[in-house]
Amino acid sequence: MNDIHTSTLDCGATLAVEPIDGVRSAAISLLLASGNAYDPSNAIGRAALWSEILLRGAGAHDARAQADLFDRLGASRSSDAGRVMFRIGASMLGERLADAIKPMAEMVLEPRFDAEAVENARELSYQAIESLRDDPQHRAVLSARERHFAVPYNRSGYGLTDHIRAMSRDDLRDGWMRSASPRGAVIGVAGAVDHERVRAQLNDALGSWLADGERIVPGDAPPRGYAHEDDDSNQAQIIIVHDAPYDGHDDRVLERLLTSVLSGGMSSRLFTEVREKRGLCYSVSASYTAEKAFGSVSAYVGTTPERAQESLDVLHAELVRIGTAEGAVTAEEFERARTGLKSRLVFAGESTSARAAAIAGDIARIGRARSLGEFADELDRVTLDRLNEYAQRRELGRLTVQTLGPAALRPPAGVAEA
Amino acid sequence: MNDIHTSTLDCGATLAVEPIDGVRSAAISLLLASGNAYDPSNAIGRAALWSEILLRGAGAHDARAQADLFDRLGASRSSDAGRVMFRIGASMLGERLADAIKPMAEMVLEPRFDAEAVENARELSYQAIESLRDDPQHRAVLSARERHFAVPYNRSGYGLTDHIRAMSRDDLRDGWMRSASPRGAVIGVAGAVDHERVRAQLNDALGSWLADGERIVPGDAPPRGYAHEDDDSNQAQIIIVHDAPYDGHDDRVLERLLTSVLSGGMSSRLFTEVREKRGLCYSVSASYTAEKAFGSVSAYVGTTPERAQESLDVLHAELVRIGTAEGAVTAEEFERARTGLKSRLVFAGESTSARAAAIAGDIARIGRARSLGEFADELDRVTLDRLNEYAQRRELGRLTVQTLGPAALRPPAGVAEA
Incomplete structure (x- = not known):
């Protein structure tokens, strides 16, 4: 590296x-x-x-x-x-x-x-x-x-x-x-x-660059909860967003592994449970975004209106299940996720524009640039126990569930209508 | 290389x-x-x-x-x-x-x-x-x-x-x-x-791979000409397709340069004429695809219904103008197009998956793999005179013009309704 x-x-x-x-x-x-x-x-x-x-x-x-x-x-x-x-x-x-x-x-x-x-x-x-x-x-x-x-x-x-x-x-x-x-x-x-x-x-x-800069003034707590938008398209769009570690947090590597177990390849949980076993949807994915002060995981399913309710239910169940003892990450899943992240590290390292963007973003968010080797080492230090301990203690926060399509759905238990 | x-x-x-x-x-x-x-x-x-x-x-x-x-x-x-x-x-x-x-x-x-x-x-x-x-x-x-x-x-x-x-x-x-x-x-x-x-x-x-393979039976000449599809979306979609050299043809490098003059960057003709000078559209582009036995250039404009007719007229005019003496490629345009193609060659050469796909495609289409150096040399041998000579002798064939949106448009002169 x-x-x-x-x-x-x-x-x-x-x-x-x-x-x-x-x-x-x-x-x-x-x-x-x-x-x-x-x-x-x-x-x-x-x-x-x-x-x-x-x-x-x-x-x-x-x-x-x-x-x-x-x-x-x-x-x-x-x-x-x-x-x-x-x-x-x-x-x-x-x-x-x-x-x-x-x-x-x-x-x-x-x-x-x-x-x-x-x-x-x-x-x-x-x-x-x-x-x-x-x-x-x-x-x-x-x-x-x-x-x-x-x-x-x-x-x-x-x-x-x-x-x-x-x-x-x-x-x-x-x-x-x-x-x-x-x-x-x-x-x-x-x-x-x-x-x-x-x-x-x-x-x-x-040399001559001089300007004061501006500040962000954060507003009140967001509403979250469930909302539906009526739309006469032929597909139902389903989004679930939950909280996740900010970028400089020690748990970031663990959240990336969990996201990879859920959505990192054709053997990932969302792909097999939502798309393959049940044939519920055309497209399913989850992605983790980490900013300086907060992070989030956003999961998506695109499906037909007929399959929308079951798709939402299964998607939500999988996001929750990975944090339970019954749904704990297996040794096999852990190794696959780690190998996948390491491979993608190498691919990213071979793109000059990806590297320029990554090191600049690192400094903006956590104050220093991380080498690819540093993330590989971090991955090597994770154990399955530590990953599952994290999965079971982490807080998803109040969920946001958004649907868009011909009909509103029943939100998951505990998610209030906004 | x-x-x-x-x-x-x-x-x-x-x-x-x-x-x-x-x-x-x-x-x-x-x-x-x-x-x-x-x-x-x-x-x-x-x-x-x-x-x-x-x-x-x-x-x-x-x-x-x-x-x-x-x-x-x-x-x-x-x-x-x-x-x-x-x-x-x-x-x-x-x-x-x-x-x-x-x-x-x-x-x-x-x-x-x-x-x-x-x-x-x-x-x-x-x-x-x-x-x-x-x-x-x-x-x-x-x-x-x-x-x-x-x-x-x-x-x-x-x-x-x-x-x-x-x-x-x-x-x-x-x-x-x-x-x-x-x-x-x-x-x-x-x-x-x-x-x-x-x-x-x-x-x-x-070692054990054995199979006869199948054949393609080509059908009759295609209809081409103008056709419109009614659609209640908020945008008008406009496509023009014309003929271009097949992949193994000596003129391929020249067609790639012309496509680059038309659509290779923010100084390209389509971008400046259709999008910038007239503010006609949200998106405009042209791309060249070469198969073993035929090739085509497909140009696209996405715009509002109000601007659709003028966008189609200007797009068509630019596709034709580059083949006229008045619209000949300038020395500046030629150098920019050549430099742009060479830069993109280097970027492509740094992606292993792009290279694997490119050399396999070369063999399928022209019977041998081309190195990046070979295309760079080909570009170096092109002169402005040769490029404009090609632009003025090439045949676009019978055009296909397709629109999709709330209303049909007036096709360019010489393009019949299908």
Whole structure:
């Protein structure tokens, strides 16, 4: 596994570089504490607009000239407004990274917010919101999220049409210049790179970076419980969300193993119990997401309306059963889950863009970058007893159950209607 | 770039192995001349059923035991019925490949077709067909395909509900044992592997493989032209398909460059003309697919019903304009397209599963595996004059234009209603 070089840039941002032998590509991932949870309560959708506007002109380059510049470098850019962190990323040949750093820094320091760019971004936001109507699975996920997490961590990321319409260019630009701060910013770089050279280039490009940053003001406890949304589609969408360890918690490795036992392959419990034995559904899965201060597991079943009630019942039963003595993880399941996670570690380690994003995310969430070897060691130290002890003591918290389809379902015992 | 070792196995199948330095993962991709174009005309959906059934038991292992076995190896399997080739693939650590080869060979030689596995596969097929109703973009793509290509290359891949219901276990098993032949079969392996050892292991595991194989009987010329499908969704889906070089053709590299000029990045023509300048759509793209005997470019716009007509007009105009003297590719566009394709080559070369699939596909389509270096050299030899000469002489053939949404559109001049 590779070494990771972490340092603080002159501007105050944290840099982590993981040189990878034998590759020619390089990836850079810049995280800012400017995700959609930072949107002002009367400007929900601000980060979504930024994610399009930043790709449309900075410094001396208007949208077209900037696109030409990155395409000439063979660099593919992306920009996403996450829940907490706003991410700007790019992949290219390692030998081109030096030429890409300055224009990437300009995207942060001198975005132009040209009128045409702002209007294009606004139009795209409206259309993205509109197209949700045709995507029942995604709508169910967003409804579950809205009721499971506290404000403002519960936002869809798409924003609200009225707010998007009301934001002026100045609002958007001033907000960005205030929010995009080197404090809390993290830059991850991985691949065919020299860590000292990258550091010097970034110090050069970001030397003048100064901004206060913004704060998130958490709201009241979320409602959770059961809710149904009527929809005339031909499928029933079912989501269950429960609490899970935050990212820096010692139990994180254990939760990842449990999620893998439930949903890590064709021998996993959800696949065999919900899909194979009972033929209940087309698609079933569970995934674990860990933020800095909280975590969650979200389980999903997509099925026919006729099978929806039984699918919900079996899904809920499996999520609970793994925490009981009768449903304890077996030695076989444990080994399969561990082997699967280790294999996926190796696959991830061979992708420069996955590594750049991972080390930057680590620093943003837990304050330091984890090597792949560190997680492999953590997995090796887990015993079956420790895993089952965790499964039986962990608290799922108040569940959120969301259904979307032609008819409401009977929620699991103990889950109240919201 | 890496060497590729091609040889013929004792059973007659072709093997191509690309060892990649510096990686720990390995991938294997097995292609059989058993894709959905080989489905008998009264059993459309046979290959789709196979793709689920093969993952559910072979040799001494029933579905559950087989899933356990691969999960214990940390191997992730997949199986897809393509148009021409049926693909079985797996990724794992290189050190586990030896243990995965025999069970993979059993999936081909001794699939069990257990009653429960067959019924599960059937249920999944029904649900997949049903869920298409909620996916207007994909339905538009399938409708365009159905009218653009000759029977049986025009199939959706999902199969027909009545045919799926009518196929017996024996039909399915006998069909597989006849169709899955070493003749025309190709195995691609890439990553942390030793090519001579892999060859010996495959000869060992596949020594008894014998089957006649089946033939495709091509049907009449396809209708093409314009057709509209009414749909009450909130978006308009627009597809244009035209002819393009087959895979082994010298012009393939030129078509890839043209597609990249049209759709290769944020400075590409479709992105700037359709999405940015006119704000016409949410999503626009074009992609080039090359089979052994024919090729096609499929262009897509997803937009609002109000903007649908103008989007179709502009999309069509851009597809035609690149082949005119006024719309010739510029030197800048050419360099950007070439740089972009070369960067993506490097990214693809760092993925073992992409390489295993690519070298196997090469042999199936053009009879030999191409190294990444070969394509890079081909790109280097292209001149702007040669590219524009091609753009102006190429024939798009009779176009297929498909729309799906609340209202029919006016087709481009020269495109007749089907």
